[in-house]
Amino acid sequence: MAAISTVAATATPKPAPNVQTSAIAELAGKKVAVTGTLSLMTRAEAKAHILAAGAIPTGSVSKATDLLILGANAGSKLRTAKQLGIKTLNEDQFLRLIQDDRAPEQAKLIGALSDFLPRYQQMLAALEAHPDVRILVNHVAPPASEADIRAVHKHLGAELDPAILNFHRQCDGLSLMWVTTDNPNGDSNNTRFNDYHPGDGAINIFPLKKTFIEADWNDIHYFDFMKDHADDQEFAGKSYQLWDFSKSLRVFDEFNIYNMAGFVMIAAEGEPLNPPVSIGDDHGACWTDARLTDFESYMETVLATYGSIAARRRILLEYAGHQKKPLRLDQRHWQAQPTELAKVLDEVRERQN
Incomplete structure (x- = not known):
């Protein structure tokens, strides 16, 4: 009490920082x-x-x-x-x-997926304009910071493929959910992706740092019993211990409670890192009943099919699909065989029934 007896009862406010920002x-x-x-x-x-x-x-x-x-x-x-x-x-x-000198220089985007965001906005506009489509969720996150990209590269011990970086340097996360207006199970109040929602189309891309560093899939995609599991996991012509394989999964698009897309990091080869992408089926319990692809092809497929869940399942899910040659579905592939929105809606209605 003696020590504080001379302290003023009213705190002196800190002066506001002196900044040089001009009106914008x-x-x-x-x-x-x-x-x-x-x-x-x-x-x-x-x-x-x-x-x-x-x-x-x-x-x-x-x-x-x-x-x-x-x-x-x-x-x-x-x-x-x-x-x-x-x-x-x-x-x-x-x-x-605000034209602050501390702003990191904006990276130039060249190559695969460098124009993803404007093409995504065109796709979104087509969905919004269609009278049979109702958008339930729509959020485009800001780009990944260069500090986050450096942190991920340091964590991985290698740089990621330019296509992965091009995407995240445009939007570090992407959420879209839509249904047809006549969906008998449509519920605009249920917009959770990892739930039994009635979404006909869904995209739920995580931030780069969450995918590779922060997300914890313990007791979801890997479990303690796997440490002592006698059987190995066969994947794309190689054998891995089940615990190591499952713990290497890095989910980046949790679009549905039954299915999600993820990187299989244990199978990544060479630099820059371009890990194979697989679809987890049966609530993510099985990662081998899907055709393997890469991040660029996956995102081009999502874009070409308007984020349709039914289309992704038809194109990528296949029993023991990991044993077949990986699918290459780049922008050129989809330009040669474009998908009409009307046909996408027909397919999702079949799935509803």
Whole structure:
């Protein structure tokens, strides 16, 4: 008590950071919130930048929020933003927007999937315009930060294939769920991907860091009993211990409770890393009843078939499919045999019945 007796009863407020940001027309009058842990600036500095740009900083996310800036480990505010369709930017993007010198240089996208996002927006527009389609979930996450990409490469001990990086440098996560308007089981209140939802089309791509570092599939895709399992796992002409094989799975698209797409890391060869992609069937219990492919082909297939669950099952699921030659389904393949949305809807209706 003696030690604090001379301390002023009223705390002296900290002065606002001195920032050089100029007014930005794109942010004028907009309500902007921040969530997660920022790595290149403090929360106080972010607030000062928002004010200097002509925007209004807010502490919560609601229908009135125009923009959410994402730091690492974004939580409830991000979930709310997804539900409300609020635009999000990562820290790198925000720093570029305010022309801050600390903004990492934007990587140039060249090669496979370098134009994925604009083509995805075209696909989405076709779904939204169709009178027989109802969109239940639609969220495109900001690009992966270069810091996250470096962290993943350090964790893996190698760089990933350019197609994987091209995708995540456009959107570090993607969520879409749609149903036909006449789906007898349609329920717009149930929008959970890993559930018995009635979605006819679904895409649920995880952030890069979650896929390769953060996701824990213990007691979901691998279990302690596998450590002492006598039988090995046969996969694509090689034999692996079941525990090692199952623990190497890195799910990146958990689009359905029965099926999900994942990298089989134990079977990856060479650099850059382009691990084979397989579909987990029977709630992810079986990863060998699918034709193997690669990330580029998988994403091109998802794009070409409007995210249809039925189409993915028809194209990629096959008993003992891992024993056959991997499928190569790149953009050129789908340009040669485009899929009509009307036929996609016919197929999903057959699945409904």
